[in-house]
Amino acid sequence: xxxxxxxxxQPNAQPNSAHVIKNDPWFGSYASRAExxxxxxxxxxxxxxxxxxxxxxxxxxxxxxxxxxxxxSELVAKMLREQGTKAWQYGSAQGDPHLRERILDIVRLEGIxxxxxxxxxxxxxxQNGLDLITRLMCDPGDVIIAEDPxxxxxxxxxxxxxxxxxxxxxxxDGLIPESFEEAIRGARAQGKRVKFLYTVPNFHNPAGxxxxxxxxxxxxxxxxxxxxxxxxxxxxGLLSFENKTxxxxxxxxxxNVVYLSSFSKIIAPGMRVAWMIxxxxxxxxxxxxxxxxxxxxxxxxxxxxxxxxxNFDWKKxxxxxxxxxxxxxxAMDEALRTYMPYCSWNKPKGGFYIWLKIxxxxxxxxxxxxxxxxxxxxxxxxxxxxxxxxADHMRLSxxxxxxxxxxxxxxxxxxxxxDELATVELFGTAKHDTPHEA
Numbered sequence: 250x251x252x253x254x255x256x257x258x259q260p261n262a263q264p265n266s267a268h269v270i271k272n273d274p275w276f277g278s279y280a281s282r283a284e285x286x287x288x289x290x291x292x293x294x295x296x297x298x299x300x301x302x303x304x305x306x307x308x309x310x311x312x313x314x315x316x317x318x319x320x321x322s323e324l325v326a327k328m329l330r331e332q333g334t335k336a337w338q339y340g341s342a343q344g345d346p347h348l349r350e351r352i353l354d355i356v357r358l359e360g361i362x363x364x365x366x367x368x369x370x371x372x373x374x375x376q377n378g379l380d381l382i383t384r385l386m387c388d389p390g391d392v393i394i395a396e397d398p399x400x401x402x403x404x405x406x407x408x409x410x411x412x413x414x415x416x417x418x419x420x421x422d423g424l425i426p427e428s429f430e431e432a433i434r435g436a437r438a439q440g441k442r443v444k445f446l447y448t449v450p451n452f453h454n455p456a457g458x459x460x461x462x463x464x465x466x467x468x469x470x471x472x473x474x475x476x477x478x479x480x481x482x483x484x485x486g487l488l489s490f491e492n493k494t495x496x497x498x499x500x501x502x503x504x505n506v507v508y509l510s511s512f513s514k515i516i517a518p519g520m521r522v523a524w525m526i527x528x529x530x531x532x533x534x535x536x537x538x539x540x541x542x543x544x545x546x547x548x549x550x551x552x553x554x555x556x557x558x559x560n561f562d563w564k565k566x567x568x569x570x571x572x573x574x575x576x577x578x579x580a581m582d583e584a585l586r587t588y589m590p591y592c593s594w595n596k597p598k599g600g601f602y603i604w605l606k607i608x609x610x611x612x613x614x615x616x617x618x619x620x621x622x623x624x625x626x627x628x629x630x631x632x633x634x635x636x637x638x639x640a641d642h643m644r645l646s647x648x649x650x651x652x653x654x655x656x657x658x659x660x661x662x663x664x665x666x667x668d669e670l671a672t673v674e675l676f677g678t679a680k681h682d683t684p685h686e687a
Contacts, residue, residue, distance in 0.1 A: 344371025452600025
């Protein structure tokens with residue numbers, strides 16, 4: 250007979266998890282969606298990569314020293330004197346009306362000319378926007394189709410809502426329409442519900458490629474055919490190296506696209522201000538979801554961004570960023586050709602990243618500790634997959650280090666890779682790739 254004084258003998262009792270994990274007595278009590286949470290490989294690198302002796306080619310941090318902080322600080326102080334009670338007060342869950350009007354000026358550069366301020370929802374960074382749209386659209390087990398490889402921040406959100414991510418392949422022209430359609434058909438053949446496509450069409454993170462204009466129309470056609478929503482994440486769209494702005498998917502289809510962008514890459518990530526443009530039904534629910542999640546985005550951050558937009562030539566600032574990031578990209582490309590010609594990589598047309606394929610037999614994740622010892626950091630390609638793939642790639646960021654530091658970082662990385670390659674070649678398993686632009 251069961252002893253009723255023993256807690257674990259009760260039918261609904263939970264095991265005493267303190268015996269399993271001594272520093273977490275609540276282990277075993279978490280919701281099932283919390284069980285699969287894991288630290289981002291990129292965030293885990295920050296403590297090491299931020300050391301001054303390490304050349305960090307890891308984080309996608311914008312270079313902020315170009316911003317007019319002295320003048321801006323005076324204008325923000327003036328704003329606080331005149332509107333401080335508003336800036337430090339609760340605001341609307343949809344966001345400040347004036348900032349939403351200014352955002353329309355920005356998205357017009359990408360061909361979105363039909364949007365109204367009421368179509369815009371302000372979020373606490375793009376990550377918050379991804380959280381909101383996934384919360385609205387997806388139940389556990391629903392399918393999200395995403396590009397292969399995937400943005401690591403989006404993967405974390407999708408996983409937290411217990412969705413299934415199915416990859417569609419890319420090439421030099423971005424997402425392959427046939428692969429997108431095949432992913433939809435394959436999921437539905439198994440009785441699964443496909444809720445949306447998540448795409449980063451411009452200067453993809455991490456792959457660096459850009460979706461061709463011809464493919465944009467085809468992708469939208471497929472999405473309409475199967476009634477699949479398109480979530481367009483476009484933080485890098487204005488950072489082209491060719492002074493060319495690609496038309497947003499939202500500019501080509503207002504009814505089936507939710508557009509997401511951010512001030513993090515074109516002004517400053519510390520403000521945590523992003524925005525979404527959505528069809529009316531979805532937009533209404535986004536506002537409700539925003540209210541239940543955060544009550545309202547920060548008035549202080551929004552009004553600081555508005556102060557910048559109202560008083561500075563932000564278009565010229567973006568042009569300056571384009572030139573700076575292009576020069577840094579060129580420096581990285583040249584250094585790779587000099588020091589690591591046995592690798593292959595894309596040469597992006599904008600954005601922050603080069604997606605480097607390393608020789609067969611090498612493992613980017615296993616090699617990372619030795620790279621840190623050599624005082625250089627990168628992100629292993631495994632961070633951008635949910636399946637353990639990607640060890641044959643690494644993401645290199647050229648946005649933050651100076652050109653001199655980039656060249657030194659690639660030189661340091663080459664010494665690590667040369668040693669690894671020599672070891673692998675000793676066993677005759679390595680294969681050299683010829684550099685190419687993806």
